Amino acid sequence: MEASGHAGCGGLSTRDVSGIKMNDQIRPQPGILDIALYQGGKAHVAGVSKVVKLSSNENPFGPSDRAKAAFGQSMQTLHRYPVTDHAALRHAIAEVCGLDAGRIICGAGSDEIITFLAQAYAGPGDEVVFTEHGFLMYRISAMAAGATPVEVPERERTADVDAILAACTRATRLVFLANPNNPTGTMISTDDVARLAAGLPPQALLVLDGAYAEYVEGYDGGAALVDARQNVVMTRTFSKIYGLGGLRIGWGYGPSHVIDVLNRVRGPFNLSTTQLDVAEAAVRDQDHLVRCREENRRWRDWLAGELAALGVPSDPSQANFILARFADQAEAEACDAHLAARGLIVRQVASYKLPNCLRITVGDQAACRQVVDAVATFKGVR
Numbered sequence: 001m002e003a004s005g006h007a008g009c010g011g012l013s014t015r016d017v018s019g020i021k022m023n024d025q026i027r028p029q030p031g032i033l034d035i036a037l038y039q040g041g042k043a044h045v046a047g048v049s050k051v052v053k054l055s056s057n058e059n060p061f062g063p064s065d066r067a068k069a070a071f072g073q074s075m076q077t078l079h080r081y082p083v084t085d086h087a088a089l090r091h092a093i094a095e096v097c098g099l100d101a102g103r104i105i106c107g108a109g110s111d112e113i114i115t116f117l118a119q120a121y122a123g124p125g126d127e128v129v130f131t132e133h134g135f136l137m138y139r140i141s142a143m144a145a146g147a148t149p150v151e152v153p154e155r156e157r158t159a160d161v162d163a164i165l166a167a168c169t170r171a172t173r174l175v176f177l178a179n180p181n182n183p184t185g186t187m188i189s190t191d192d193v194a195r196l197a198a199g200l201p202p203q204a205l206l207v208l209d210g211a212y213a214e215y216v217e218g219y220d221g222g223a224a225l226v227d228a229r230q231n232v233v234m235t236r237t238f239s240k241i242y243g244l245g246g247l248r249i250g251w252g253y254g255p256s257h258v259i260d261v262l263n264r265v266r267g268p269f270n271l272s273t274t275q276l277d278v279a280e281a282a283v284r285d286q287d288h289l290v291r292c293r294e295e296n297r298r299w300r301d302w303l304a305g306e307l308a309a310l311g312v313p314s315d316p317s318q319a320n321f322i323l324a325r326f327a328d329q330a331e332a333e334a335c336d337a338h339l340a341a342r343g344l345i346v347r348q349v350a351s352y353k354l355p356n357c358l359r360i361t362v363g364d365q366a367a368c369r370q371v372v373d374a375v376a377t378f379k380g381v382r
């Protein structure tokens with residue numbers, strides 16, 4: 001921290017914190033400046049004009065045609081404010097997923113639901129628990145709320161229920177678990193999740209993040225557990241299998257007492273008419289979802305098998321990406337550079353404490369073949 005001490009805007013003095021001019025009097029809440037900026041997946045490679053983006057777990061097939069048609073239609077009403085209760089979207093989700101529409105809340109991506117949860121349930125002195133290789137937004141939202149992030153070791157890149165329960169204290173307010181998890185792709189059984197929910201201290205809420213739930217055939221994302229208990233909330237997204245990452249729509253499902261609280265912190269117009277209409281059309285087109293799930297499963301398993309044969313193993317993934325493991329960080333970075341030079345953008349995951357790994361989104365058939373060819377030349381096999 002270096003003090004520059006000159007008069008800033010309005011005559012207030014400023015100083016540098018990590019290279020950014022800060023104001024001595026106008027300060028953020030404690031802990032905010034400790035938050036590491038979230039880095040999204042790269043989309044460009046310098047000097048390479050044609051790239052295949054496999055760095056953000058997006059659906060290579062994009063949204064359904066019905067969703068795209070709804071997007072066009074929504075142009076007619078851009079001058080109108082959206083509804084505040086999201087009733088049509090909530091009822092569509094409830095109908096398709098067999099849920100209670102009254103206990104659904106919609107947000108600008110599931111990120112926003114995660115933020116609402118932290119804002120509403122965690123503050124200074126409270127602890128927010130998540131796993132070692134858990135999604136970075138859990139830490140960010142906990143710190144933004146002034147709470148203490150608590151990271152729990154995983155076992156072989158898989159959440160460990162006993163370790164999570166052992167980490168809970170009287171200060172634990174939220175426990176985040178993505179199932180399947182990003183970036184590992186692993187998941188724990190419904191029985192283990194139920195055991196976790198049952199073993200939490202009474203003041204703690206379990207947040208089951210189902211961003212990749214639709215990729216697992218026959219899995220409800222934890223909805224039945226939400227219905228059975230008072231301490232479980234599920235979050236879901238339209239960004240992954242529904243192919244709508246650019247539009248920012250997510251939702252949560254929980255007990256009435258939680259949804260009521262979250263609606264109090266939610267801005268009334270947090271979703272636009274376009275977001276609402278497109279998401280409704282998307283969720284009503286389950287044929288598209290099933291096609292995407294099947295393609296993903298087929299090419300994910302093929303990709304994992306081919307890379308394993310080249311000496312790059314991964315844990316069995318339940319999601320739309322694989323976590324490719326290399327000998328060490330140097331080899332992972334060298335392979336990343338090799339792929340990037342061929343226009344293949346994947347994700348380094350050192351920030352997830354997995355420096356020797358690359359997370360590779362499952363693209364379409366052509367993209368998966370390109371990745372395998374590039375890894376083969378990297379390994380000197382072809």
Ligand SMILES: Cc1ncc(COP(=O)(O)O)c(C=O)c1O
Binds near residue numbers: 056112135181209238
């Ligand atoms: C585990 C997990 N949860 C939540 C999200 C947030 O998704 P969104 O805010 O796009 O709904 C992501 C996105 O990558 C994710 O991987």
